[in-house]
Amino acid sequence: MAGSKDFINxxxxxxxGVIPIGLFLVQHLVVNHFATKGVDDFNAAxxxxxxxxxxxxxxxxxxxxxxxxxxxxxxxxxxxxRNNVSSYGYFRNMMxxxxxxxxxxxxxxxxxxVWETRVQAALGADVNFSMMQDILSxxxxxxxxxxxxxxxxxxxxxxxWSFFVSWGLTVSPRSQKISTYVTLGVFVLLAIVSVRTIFxxx
Amino acid sequence: MSTKMVKFIISxxxxxxxxxxxxxxxxxxxxxxxxxSALMEIRRNPVNAKGEATTPVTWEMGCLEEVCGACxxxxxxxxxxxxxxxxxxxxxxxxxxPMKTFPVxxxxxxxxxxxFDALKRVKAWIPIDGTYDLGPGPRMPETKRQWAYELSKCMxxxxxxxxxxxxxxxxxxxxxxxxxxxxxxxxxPTGEMNKEERLNAIMDDGGLASCGNSQxxxxxxxxxxxLTTSIAALNRDTTFQAFKNFFGSDR
Numbered sequence: 001m002a003g004s005k006d007f008i009n010x011x012x013x014x015x016x017g018v019i020p021i022g023l024f025l026v027q028h029l030v031v032n033h034f035a036t037k038g039v040d041d042f043n044a045a046x047x048x049x050x051x052x053x054x055x056x057x058x059x060x061x062x063x064x065x066x067x068x069x070x071x072x073x074x075x076x077x078x079x080x081x082r083n084n085v086s087s088y089g090y091f092r093n094m095m096x097x098x099x100x101x102x103x104x105x106x107x108x109x110x111x112x113x114v115w116e117t118r119v120q121a122a123l124g125a126d127v128n129f130s131m132m133q134d135i136l137s138x139x140x141x142x143x144x145x146x147x148x149x150x151x152x153x154x155x156x157x158x159x160x161w162s163f164f165v166s167w168g169l170t171v172s173p174r175s176q177k178i179s180t181y182v183t184l185g186v187f188v189l190l191a192i193v194s195v196r197t198i199f200x201x202x
Numbered sequence: 203m204s205t206k207m208v209k210f211i212i213s214x215x216x217x218x219x220x221x222x223x224x225x226x227x228x229x230x231x232x233x234x235x236x237x238x239s240a241l242m243e244i245r246r247n248p249v250n251a252k253g254e255a256t257t258p259v260t261w262e263m264g265c266l267e268e269v270c271g272a273c274x275x276x277x278x279x280x281x282x283x284x285x286x287x288x289x290x291x292x293x294x295x296x297x298x299x300p301m302k303t304f305p306v307x308x309x310x311x312x313x314x315x316x317x318f319d320a321l322k323r324v325k326a327w328i329p330i331d332g333t334y335d336l337g338p339g340p341r342m343p344e345t346k347r348q349w350a351y352e353l354s355k356c357m358x359x360x361x362x363x364x365x366x367x368x369x370x371x372x373x374x375x376x377x378x379x380x381x382x383x384x385x386x387x388x389x390x391p392t393g394e395m396n397k398e399e400r401l402n403a404i405m406d407d408g409g410l411a412s413c414g415n416s417q418x419x420x421x422x423x424x425x426x427x428x429l430t431t432s433i434a435a436l437n438r439d440t441t442f443q444a445f446k447n448f449f450g451s452d453r
Contacts, residue, residue, distance in 0.1 A: 172431060
């Protein structure tokens with residue numbers, strides 16, 4: 001045994017959040033950014049992704065299974081905490097709480113997002129620029145997408161910080177502080193990319 | 203004669219099974235008094251703020267100089283030692299509560315057994331007993347000794363467990379204090395010989411991996427022990443240990 005089941009599960013949970021889920025998130029947001037170039041560029045990019053070889057295999061092992069594990073185990077971790085930000089209002093403790101809140105929001109958002117795009121695609125809908133334009137024609141959905149995507153991006157950036165701690169990459173307080181700034185930068189950059197994309201559909 | 207009074211709101215509980223209740227006390231102010239001397243005053247004259255006779259408040263204490271950890275309680279919302287909680291530096295009314303992460307024995311007295319059980323679980327000692335004299339062990343460099351001394355200041359007071367959002371009745375997390383002790387004993391030149399046993403102990407359920415990095419512990423530790431640095435260092439050590447366990451190692 002390399003440690004107890006719980007030890008392995010938590011380490012795997014932390015790893016999967018970055019590889020492959022985090023990498024997929026970055027790729028997804030970057031490819032979607034084609035929307036800012038115009039309808040044709042976005043459709044061409046979406047078409048390219050759709051026609052990747054071994055798509056079913058890639059989707060299952062790079063996205064669905066890791067995401068499912070991360071989500072289920074993440075909920076277990078979330079409900080095990082007794083949050084106490086009101087008595088201990090320290091920065092990291094707030095991040096601890098926000099990480100759990102954004103995790104749950106991201107899960108709800110992704111469930112809806114998968115239903116609205118992947119499940120509809122399986123039922124015959126075409127995933128393209130006009131589909132997203134349709135979805136984002138309602139102000140409520142724009143707000144929902146903004147909250148959902150920003151939650152996902154925050155959860156990834158802050159999760160990257162705790163990944164570095166959990167695997168023992170950042171040990172000293174100084175390295176953890178630098179990593180706070182670096183991951184904050186990751187959050188800001190990805191937030192800009194994703195907000196620009198959302199507004200490109202409106 | 204000064205008639206300045208100090209007001210206390212104390213969370214009381216008659217025994218481990220009954221519900222807690224609040225009781226207010228007003229006691230005459232004395233210069234330089236701390237929370238313990240105030241509790242002693244209540245014990246001397248157990249009358250609450252309404253003037254009713256009541257039972258004296260129960261609490262634990264030992265050294266009275268913040269090295270034993272026994273008098274820890276939640277004072278105005280923060281866990282700390284009541285011996286070094288000076289009344290003049292606290293906002294009034296002063297609210298006292300037991301550290302409810304632990305089983306409450308009575309009033310402010312709690313049972314910290316779980317911390318001592320955790321120290322046993324992680325083997326926080328250096329095994330040197332044998333059938334013959336092994337002679338002196340390897341020397342510890344002075345600079346390392348000074349560093350390790352900081353970790354050895356832990357008095358098992360329980361403040362870090364009280365502050366940790368992941369130490370609660372829904373989780374079996376042993377808390378930051380015993381983890382940092384693993385780092386202390388693994389750093390010792392003789393203790394290092396049993397490093398793997400301790401690392402494997404904290405890789406068990408409710409061990410190191412249950413830490414959620416809220417870092418409340420390092421903010422709350424009255425001794426300023428770098429608990430989160432210890433945890434991160436152990437994360438690194440257990441990463442290597444996990445690979446060694448899984449793939450085998452020629453040492």
